[in-house]
Amino acid sequence: MRTTLFALGTAVLVAAAAPVLADRPLPPITNDAVSKECGECHMAYQPQFLPRASWRKMMDTLPDHFGEDASLDPVTAGNIRRYLEDNAAHTKGNSWARKYTRARANGAPLLRISDTRHWRHEHDELPKEAWSDPRVRSKARCDACHIGAKAGDYEEDNVRVPGPNNTWINWDD
Amino acid sequence: MIRFTALPVLAVLSVLVVPAVAGANPGRDAILAELSAQAKDQASGFAGFDAGRGDVLFRHRHTGGKPATPACTSCHGPSPIQAGETRAGKVIDPLAVSRTPERYSDPEKVAKWFRRNCNSVLGRECTAREKGDFITFMTSQ
Known part of the structure; x- marks a missing residue:
């Protein structure tokens, strides 16, 4: 009986903990081109931090990427674009991805994660x-x-x- | 007896051989040969690459490119033997071959970064002579 209760208790605990564990941390980047090409100049940001429209604009404007030419060959660019769009912030994503679905200013998609409302809110206590x-x-x-x-x-x-x-x-x- | 005499001979040989191996790189040689052929096609008076011209190209503040990157040194820093830093704060390995021996040996990587950085800094493609001068300068550093 004790064993059964213990097993039951464990099952309940696991069930309660599972959504939290599955939710965090963000999944690691599993696309080699994304890790390499994005990571050559800056940390390769997890795509969940910007919505699809932002990544689309990002990949459409690589020849002037934050003031630098970051152009890629078409095959690599297509591969990266697919991964970023497939893993973008989304209302059906995990609790982190859901917070970054709104990233627009004056109707245009934001390109800097640090310009999003949620990011600014999370960092507003920093001097x-x-x-x-x-x-x-x-x-x-x-x-x-x-x-x-x-x-x-x-x-x-x-x-x-x-x-x-x-x-x-x-x-x- | 042979053992004792062979040792100093080997020591002398290794001193002679090691610097030659460190300087030579088949990938880089092939890239420079290709650039040299292109440079001859682009200008009839081409008489070889020049490290001094590469040095000037590296340090010059250009005006045709993007405002944030007027010179190579904007990100690579003033010294080829020291690391640079991207505008996003990531360390860039030194450009000098003496510090980063694998530099200028992968044709795709070389093409990608000249395409991007010449556009960012000069606002145009670099000529084959400019690319060859640049690599020749960095190989001498």
């Missing part, structure tokens, strides 16, 4: 100095503070921010 710190330098470097970013882990308890005298401070402290 300006955090961004200009030499260890951070750019909002493009998610992994400067989100130490699990490349693996898709953006949980608050895995965030560190620049502290005084070259130290890091755990964000949840």
